[in-house]
Amino acid sequence: MSLRAVFLHSERFTAFRAYEGYPWIFERSQATIELCRRQGLLEVKGVALRSPRRATLEELKSYHKKEYLGLLERANKGKFEESMLASGLGTLECPVYPGCFDYHRLVVGGSLLGARLLLDGEAEVVFGPTGGLHHAGPDFAAGFCYLNDVVLAIQRFLSGGWRVLYVDIDAHHGDMVQDAFYHRDDVMTVSFHENPETLFPHRSGFVQEMGEGKGKGFNINVPLLAGTGDETFLWAFVRLLPPIARAFVPDVLVAVLGADALASDSMSNLRLTTHGYVRAVGLLRTLAPRILALGCGGYVLDSMTRAWTLAWATLIEVPIRDDAELLFGGVFQGDGLPSLHDRPVFISQEEAMKSRTACEEVVRFIEEHHFPRLGIGT
């Protein structure tokens, strides 16, 4: 049977506007889908486009507080009230604008649709580039995230009796996903991100946060020093994830594929390229029989859409020609399409050594403290 893969997209995603210069790019899904189409990545056997509906209030209540949803209903009209600030609404990152609740309900609707398609056996791969809002809490908005579609989708899988491996490669720590499942041993959360000492959310994402109670050992943080590039990132990735997946035996992988760890993005100090990113996505694809892949951060349209187009190609196992040799003479392939890949990034020997040494320490900690609890190496 051929692969069944679904790309989640709604034309309504682009119908919203916050304020001039707002860093969140509403065109993320539209631009990615256009680039995928130009590359012929949507006319592939077994691939379908699906459009979500808004999540219902009832669906949102399984994670979010009723009072907060009431506040969002008022914010949806675009009128700011001072009391909203206490819930993170009305800030530069989470502004109040007409339809702000509708937009995020639609995003959640997408991730819930993806979860249902996987649970019902209608697809093995689902990609929703607009999802991945990992910073939203039960009663607050943070870091461009108003509702947490990741937590809500994982809850769906859990209610179906599935074990969930969550891997987050966004530059920022997946703080509220960690928080939601911190006491559980049927959700394994692994987040690779820039060291929170130098990046939002600052207060969490350190390696010592291991989970609590029966969840102890089931939460893994891999903070990477500012300046970390492909080599060190992939080294940790390859070293940690296959043994974790073998021991945990997930029914589904929920992957947050934020593109803001790329050097070509402006929002973090990590220095990955699409070459490392694609290899990471390729490895993720092997860790579980099914995958719900979500977008998350990405603040430079060109960089983000290339990364997600490459991710989609990798997820549906359609090879993209590696045209690295053409990168220096201009970024065009023989067939006239622009290269999807980044140019190489220069990292000094000194900087590479520094980030590698720091990463080795983190990995050693995980192998010593988490692995025995997960039954790895015993």
Ligand SMILES: [Zn+2]
């Ligand atoms: Zn991010």
